Amino acid sequence: KNQVEQSPQSLIILEGKNCTLQCNYTVSPFSNLRWYKQDTGRGPVSLTIMTFSENTKSNGRYTATLDADTKQSSLHITASQLSDSASYICVVSALGSNYQLIWGAGTKLIIKP
């Protein structure tokens, strides 16, 4: 069964610190993996989209990594800011299912001053 699991479920860190969020998936055959940021009360916003051949992709202070062999991805946030407080959702797409995205449950990140 195609699944996406994220860890931790929630995380609290101090402003200025770095953190790493994890995503494991069992989706096969793999097409691409996305990370979304969802602020409270808002819609998800795309951070990165990674295909099979991409190992690392950055978007400002956000860096996503992908290991297609172990079916793992991580999202690293550098020098966290209060505005980084949000849920971060890992989403995976399978080949042949262009519009069917498998959504993880998300990691709720809280940045404290």
Add this chain to the structure above:
Amino acid sequence: DAGVIQSPRHEVTEMGQEVTLRCKPISGHNSLFWYRQTMMRGLELLIYFNNNVPIDDSGMPEDRFSAKMPNASFSTLKIQPSEPRDSAVYFCASSTGGIPTNTGELFFGEGSRLTVL
């Protein structure tokens, strides 16, 4: 661009009433999606339109739910009659392309929070 526009942002209604949620996709986007988000189940795809045609409605929970896209700039999601278990945030999203490419980016609206009493 104004992004995906949804209305209403909040809706509180009583069980049995009809609810209509509205969505205006980004101009030029020809794929439109309706999602539902709850704490228990996360984000679930309800229905997908491509070029105004419903392609996959297998996620629509039951016959009480219906969706239309009469033109490229407007879509509705209707629940009739509404039930308390329909309480959730309903998101509309749009993207470019035909059947979206595998790396097509989804742009979400701000959502409609529905509470059915």
